[in-house]
């Protein structure tokens with residue numbers, strides 16, 4: 001035998017020398033859930049170890065994260081029922097608690113990256129990412145609201161706008177609205193290939209944003225989120241987002257869609273992000289709690305697989321656990 005691959009695995013030092021992919025906390029984004037009020041830190045029962053935060057406690061938590069090297073954050077709002085309506089108009093009200101929280105975060109920590117969520121589901125009585133008319137989620141009318149939301153977020157201090165809604169053409173509409181309002185330095189991280197996945201359960205619990213059980217609205221998000229069987233369609237979405245000016249292209253979920261991450265990474269030269277979604281994390285936590293596998297090793301291997309597939313940026317609820325393990 002002239003080729004013995006095992007020679008390059010013989011010691012930990014040799015394995016380290018030839019390791020092709022390594023994780024770095026700088027590539028991680030920590031998604032967090034925000035609620036109005038003060039003194040609130042509520043654990044999400046289906047996503048243990050993750051919380052809904054009021055802004056005062058969020059500021060302390062960010063301090064903690066910064067000590068661990070986490071500098072990139074993504075925020076999602078849990079909106080009070082009284083502010084929800086059919087049009088999701090609270091999403092761009094300048095005094096809404098989510099935008100106020102951005103201002104506070106940026107005042108205290110001007111150098112952290114603040115990534116937003118643009119979609120109507122937290123603000124909609126229907127739980128859909130767009131406006132519903134005659135039982136359908138309407139595209140272009142929704143885009144007009146998303147653009148207003150994006151500009152309001154930029155005005156409140158956002159660094160990166162994150163459209164998670166999957167409407168057609170929204171990256172361009174948002175880019176043009178941001179530029180027209182003088183925010184040409186605010187980036188767009190587009191949810192390029194977001195699949196209609198079973199893996200969003202804990203997130204919808206966290207925000208109470210599951211599509212409403214109402215005969216007049218679609219019961220799922222399959223007319224805008226992608227079919228899990230499709231890969232070439234993801235490349236159409238990628239081409240459109242690239243042309244429309246996205247700065248990052250995201251694949252979501254991550255571990256069930258590693259081939260999609262890889263395909264986009266091979267073809268485009270802008271950063272690829274992958275969202276390690278709530279259900280993926282819940283699976284690992286449940287398996288570890290049942291004694292089926294070692295938690296830290298599972299976290300490392302899962303995140304590594306996402307990076308190896310081609311993700312430059314990984315959005316994960318495990319950012320803090322990962323950073324702590326390494327600290």
Ligand code: PBG
Pocket residue numbers: 117119121129164165199200201202203204221276277278279
């Ligand atoms: C909705 C949105 C969802 C997630 C992020 N933004 C859920 C959905 O599409 O219903 C899921 C993230 C996760 O599960 O961690 N705009």
